[in-house]
Amino acid sequence: MSDETRETRIEAQNPLSASQKNPEKTSHIKSLIWGGVVTLIILAFLPVPLFTTNLSFMFYMMLWLTMATSFNFVAGMAGYMPFGYVAFYGIGAYATGVLYKTFGLPIPIALAGAAAAGVAIGLLLAPTLRLKGVYFGIVSLALAMAMKLIISLMPAKITGGSLGLILSGANDPTMAYYAMFIVLLGALAAGTWLSMSRLGIALRAIRDDREAAEVVGVNVVRTRLKAWVMATMFPSLVGGVEAWYTNAIDLESSFNLLVTAKSIVYAMAGGLGFLVGPIVGASALYGIDQLIWRHFPTLNLLILGVVIIALMLLLPRGIVGAFAQRFSRFRRFIP
Amino acid sequence: MNELLLQGLVNGIVVGLIYALIGVSLNVIFGVLRVVNFAHGEFIVLGAYGAYFAQQLLGLSPLLAMPLVFLVFGLIGYGLYFLLVQRLSRSNDPEHASLLVMFGLSLVLGALMLLAFEADSRSLNFSLEPPFLMFGNVILPTTKLLGLGVSVVITGCLAYFLYRTMPGKALRAIIMNRDAIQIVGVDLNHLSALTFGLGLGLAGITGIIVSMIFPSFSPFIGQDYTLIGFIVIVLGGLGHPIGAVAGGILFGLAEQTAMVFFSGTVAMLLGFVLLIAVILIRPAGLFGVQNLR
Numbered sequence: 001m002s003d004e005t006r007e008t009r010i011e012a013q014n015p016l017s018a019s020q021k022n023p024e025k026t027s028h029i030k031s032l033i034w035g036g037v038v039t040l041i042i043l044a045f046l047p048v049p050l051f052t053t054n055l056s057f058m059f060y061m062m063l064w065l066t067m068a069t070s071f072n073f074v075a076g077m078a079g080y081m082p083f084g085y086v087a088f089y090g091i092g093a094y095a096t097g098v099l100y101k102t103f104g105l106p107i108p109i110a111l112a113g114a115a116a117a118g119v120a121i122g123l124l125l126a127p128t129l130r131l132k133g134v135y136f137g138i139v140s141l142a143l144a145m146a147m148k149l150i151i152s153l154m155p156a157k158i159t160g161g162s163l164g165l166i167l168s169g170a171n172d173p174t175m176a177y178y179a180m181f182i183v184l185l186g187a188l189a190a191g192t193w194l195s196m197s198r199l200g201i202a203l204r205a206i207r208d209d210r211e212a213a214e215v216v217g218v219n220v221v222r223t224r225l226k227a228w229v230m231a232t233m234f235p236s237l238v239g240g241v242e243a244w245y246t247n248a249i250d251l252e253s254s255f256n257l258l259v260t261a262k263s264i265v266y267a268m269a270g271g272l273g274f275l276v277g278p279i280v281g282a283s284a285l286y287g288i289d290q291l292i293w294r295h296f297p298t299l300n301l302l303i304l305g306v307v308i309i310a311l312m313l314l315l316p317r318g319i320v321g322a323f324a325q326r327f328s329r330f331r332r333f334i335p
Numbered sequence: 336m337n338e339l340l341l342q343g344l345v346n347g348i349v350v351g352l353i354y355a356l357i358g359v360s361l362n363v364i365f366g367v368l369r370v371v372n373f374a375h376g377e378f379i380v381l382g383a384y385g386a387y388f389a390q391q392l393l394g395l396s397p398l399l400a401m402p403l404v405f406l407v408f409g410l411i412g413y414g415l416y417f418l419l420v421q422r423l424s425r426s427n428d429p430e431h432a433s434l435l436v437m438f439g440l441s442l443v444l445g446a447l448m449l450l451a452f453e454a455d456s457r458s459l460n461f462s463l464e465p466p467f468l469m470f471g472n473v474i475l476p477t478t479k480l481l482g483l484g485v486s487v488v489i490t491g492c493l494a495y496f497l498y499r500t501m502p503g504k505a506l507r508a509i510i511m512n513r514d515a516i517q518i519v520g521v522d523l524n525h526l527s528a529l530t531f532g533l534g535l536g537l538a539g540i541t542g543i544i545v546s547m548i549f550p551s552f553s554p555f556i557g558q559d560y561t562l563i564g565f566i567v568i569v570l571g572g573l574g575h576p577i578g579a580v581a582g583g584i585l586f587g588l589a590e591q592t593a594m595v596f597f598s599g600t601v602a603m604l605l606g607f608v609l610l611i612a613v614i615l616i617r618p619a620g621l622f623g624v625q626n627l628r
Contacts, residue, residue: 081431131618134371134430135573138565139614145562146607149600257558261438268435302446308439309419316426 084144118236164250271318351587382542578622
């Protein structure tokens with residue numbers, strides 16, 4: 001008994017040595033913090049439809065939380081910068097629209113089809129994962145533009161041509177809101193799995209030193225592929241649910257490069273590589289973005305550009321990253 | 336049909352050389368600074384506006400506006416280097432950081448152009464006598480010929496600069512080995528700033544040529560040019576100035592011949608397919624050195 005109290009006192013005085021002694025305790029605290037964050041998110045979003053019918057603000061907040069979180073899977077955990085991330089969002093929107101409108105399937109099946117389409121395209125593009133550095137980013141961007149062109153070349157009977165698709169009859173904002181809520185929870189669960197399991201350790205090892213990871217027996221191709229598939233599935237689902245929520249799909253908004261840009265900015269502003277990074281970044285910047293939209297719609301892009309430049313030059317590791325650097329002894333507790 | 340194909344090939348070479356010019360300046364910047372200039376297209380469009388206002392306000396012909404635009408853009412580039420680019424080299428991942436900063440700059444420039452020049456597209460009031468020449472059955476507008484000539488001259492000057500002059504050689508040496516060049520006493524910062532200025536100056540001139548040949552320009556088309564530039568440099572090999580010329584001509588030929596037989600959309604798609612094919616066969620581009628990093 002007395003031994004135990006003494007040990008706790010020492011731990012309180014010197015957390016560094018304590019956590020070195022007791023790595024399980026560290027990861028326990030980390031899980032607790034992460035559990036708290038997820039609980040907060042659930043409490044914040046779950047009851048919203050009970051209080052108001054104006055769901056738009058919270059709906060899009062969940063959308064960006066999901067996009068930034070899943071972008072973190074490839075950018076933060078695997079070290080790739082897919083500049084054509086919007087491709088999966090657009091594919092998801094179009095898959096949902098085509099399956100619902102052209103083939104007359106119910107929305108849930110159309111959404112499942114969207115996820116499948118995103119994963120299928122992701123697997124098709126998996127060979128690009130062997131490209132290094134900016135090559136990958138540029139090729140990914142080119143592929144996103146190619147997807148847009150391919151859809152625009154498809155017969156208008158299927159994809160609605162330049163007019164896009166209107167999902168009349170599917171209008172149910174509350175259901176769409178909860179669908180997005182489930183997608184967000186799915187992304188958070190996938191993030192937990194990716195970062196707190198052995199897979200997460202393997203991913204970070206590959207990101208930091210590929211050769212070394214290979215030597216100790218990490219299967220580089222398969223590990224990366226898992227993160228990649230996760231990172232392609234969620235934007236497809238998000239695109240599909242957004243299409244359901246707005247009931248409208250068109251090429252320009254489904255393949256707008258700003259979708260990629262905002263996912264990157266929100267994830268980076270929080271801090272890539274941390275589970276809470278994209279959540280902090282998206283919650284902080286989304287509110288600011290909405291304020292700018294409301295008051296200065298013409299300046300929106302200008303300010304977004306300035307924010308990106310300022311972030312990269314002044315806070316390249318993001319809010320959480322900067323915190324972890326400043327207070328490095330708490331770093332091990334940040335999920 | 337053969338004449339059409341021939342016309343397509345001739346157009347392909349003209350357009351391809353302009354694409355090459357976009358790629359060369361992008362590649363000079365990337366090779367020396369490891370900066371992926373996402374805002375390149377916006378600078379090209381700004382160059383076109385420069386020619387437009389030089390004509391409207393000063394009565395300068397686009398050809399005379401070229402040295403002026405080159406100088407102004409060069410100075411802007413020199414300044415921007417110290418403002419934005421220099422800090423990037425301290426980042427953990429300078430290439431991705433540069434891509435994002437330049438993306439931000441491209442949003443800023445696009446928005447500023449939209450505010451300053453408004454959304455309607457403009458065109459240069461520029462024509463030559465005679466308006467076109469006939470070679471057999473192939474029609475060649477004289478403006479395109481002039482653009483072709485200017486592109487060849489500029490590419491030639493650049494090649495001379497890079498391969499025959501001391502600053503040019505120092506610049507290529509940075510591309511080959513950043514660390515060694517500092518040992519032999521080259522002021523890396525100064526030369527890097529000059530390179531960024533050179534790249535933007537070339538982008539400005541490219542914008543003028545573009546405005547002479549293509550019918551119109553607007554604040555929105557910057558990203559299209561950036562994308563074309565990216566395709567060209569990945570085709571030719573990142574950081575390889577002369578590879579970009581080959582990549583540009585290849586892309587121009589593919590796009591323009593496809594335009595003859597199919598639609599513009601298919602032509603653009605073909606460019607992307609070409610890019611993916613080259614990347615899968617030779618991941619470092621046609622002229623790139625394998626394992627560049």
